[in-house]
Amino acid sequence: MEEKITKQNRKGTRRWLVFFAAVMLLSFGALGYRLIDLQVLRHDELQSSARDNTMRTLIREPRRGDIRDIRGNLLATSLFVKTVCADPALIGPWHSHVAHALAPILDLDEQALSQRLKPKMLLNEQGILRTNRYVVLKRKVPREVWEQAAGALRDMELGLDESKFNRKQRVAFRSLRRQSVFADRKEDQLRVYPGKHHAAHVLGFVGGVDHRGKEGIERVLDSKLVGSRGWRVTETDSRKREVVALRQQDVAPRNGLHVVLTIDSGVQHIVEAELAKAMAKHRPLGITAIVVRPKTGAIVAMANLPDFDPNAPGIAKPETRRNRAVTDTAEPGSTFKIVPVAAALNERIVSLGTLFHCEHGAFRYGGRVLRDHHAYGSLTVKAIITKSSNIGAAKVGLRLGAPRLHAYMQRFGFGARSRISLPGEVRGTVHPLKKWNKLSITRVPMGHEVTATPLQMAMMMSAIANGGKLMRPMVIDHLKDDRGRVVVQYHPEPVRQVVSPEAARAITEALKTVPQPGGTAKRAALEYYTVAGKTGTAQKAGRGGYLPGKYYASFVGFFPADAPALCILVSMDEPKGDYYGGLTAAPVFKAIAERTAGYLGLKPDLVQQGSIISGNDPQPRE
């Protein structure tokens, strides 16, 4: 009996063991299957899902390069700023509280902000119900303002006793305070022009979502200024904090190169201040001034009025954003008389003393009468420049001949771009020789039937000041990197020798008489420097001929005349009241020249100063 019971017990135990073993086997089988399912069958899907949860690729934006003047003054710089966004789904019914906390800091209308923060249910194209989870509240928010906004949100008073919240409510309110309003991960940049209107036409501005240069130096050197992006491939933990040890790739961005211009902020400021005074006095449509170093072609200042603030180019009228110095052309008028006279002197067909009969103010040629403002008899070539005789200039042109005059115009750079590093430059107009009519040879020498930009006129005069050598205008001095190393150095670039140094000296002698008593620009004379210059007053051309009462007045000159340091052009488009270049532009030239000479410490050539000779060793040292 006992043996039977024992046998039955053993049998039962074995059954249990078999059952248990089967359960274990099944369990392990199921686990094994799950393992294979997770590790093999769904490997790719799960791996990518896990990677999405932890892997982050962060784009590291480069900082756009600065623009500085030749003395290192900051003209344009970039700051990293935030794009403030919100997730209305997390905000829920608290949108008015959030709007109340953020509106004053972000400088937004509270009502409008509250509306934008309201959660909305939208049906997308596929008919699926979606909530608005990403709303841009404001772009280009400085970091300090963003931190202030985030702080205000954290300390926001909701009028509830939060200590009585359950866990779920606590999580919800934590999300509301810390995650509902956030800064976009992609850093944005704000271009800042601290001088506001200062050198606005040279600098240009940036625009668009991609923050690219749209005008001026910003546009021309955009590819150098922008730099190149870096990136970081890394992993984050469950709280979205970066796990530095798991960083896989870390490529630093290369910041944009810094641009150093030939512009001198001090001179630019003087020019802008004097132009503003002239603008108020003569109320022209536009006024332009250019200051050039004749030896190098370096542009020290370039200003136009009206101007604009590149910090907010969108609110400026398009015509104010135009750099008139390179984009606008006009018949230059009498300033152009320098070209035929210099050409004739260079060809040695006249000298400064050669006499031309000026027909007592009325010269009939080609069936038309050409007039002078005053009736002159015989004038020397020098006096033709001094008095700005149209008839005298026409007769010099006639002696020179159309082909040679045309060739010299081109050699002085008219009818071609000067290749300055600024966008929008136009060529001006020099008609082909075959299109010249019978009158052209008498009209072109006095600056009619030809158009030029203010820059072309300034460079022509600079060529005279530079011994007849035309230089390419340069506005960029060098590019440097973040460490201050010069990466690209721009050098003065001679274009061609237009006239001989002797011819340039001769025309300079004539130009020196213009600001003297008896000349047309007495108001351009400087007390301490000899000025060589030329006035221009051209009637503006329009449809159907010249427009009565509309003039283009200009003065272009350089000083000290025998060792030129600066060449200055001033031009006014339709000045009101006085319209002669000698009465409108010449005084502006004088004001700019006097202040600039003092600022740059140029040695006067008209006063004998009490010089103190330093040192007691007269022998030159090796």
Place this chain on the structure above:
Amino acid sequence: MNRKRTTMSVRFGPALKAVLICLVTCSLGLGYVWQKKQINDLGAQIKENENKLEDLRRENKRRSDTLAYLMSPQELDARLRQLGLDLEVPRPEQIVVLVDAKGKADSTRPLRTASR
């Protein structure tokens, strides 16, 4: 009966080996964990320093921009007018030019001057 062969006798060699293996394994495990913690701490430290460096760079940039703005000619000019200091560039007759006997004066070059 040999005492060494009794079931109750302790065989020190294998026991020592087992203990040593356990110790080595534990040490390796602890070392691994310690190392991971160190890496993690260093990572956090690196991140903190990176953020600090970035903040300092930003602050440096802000201050240098402010300095540049305050030193710009237009700002200085505005301040002079605002404060009524009536400063202006000296006129040439107020300037004594110190001509170096050894060098030739070049009128195109800006001169170092002293005003009186």
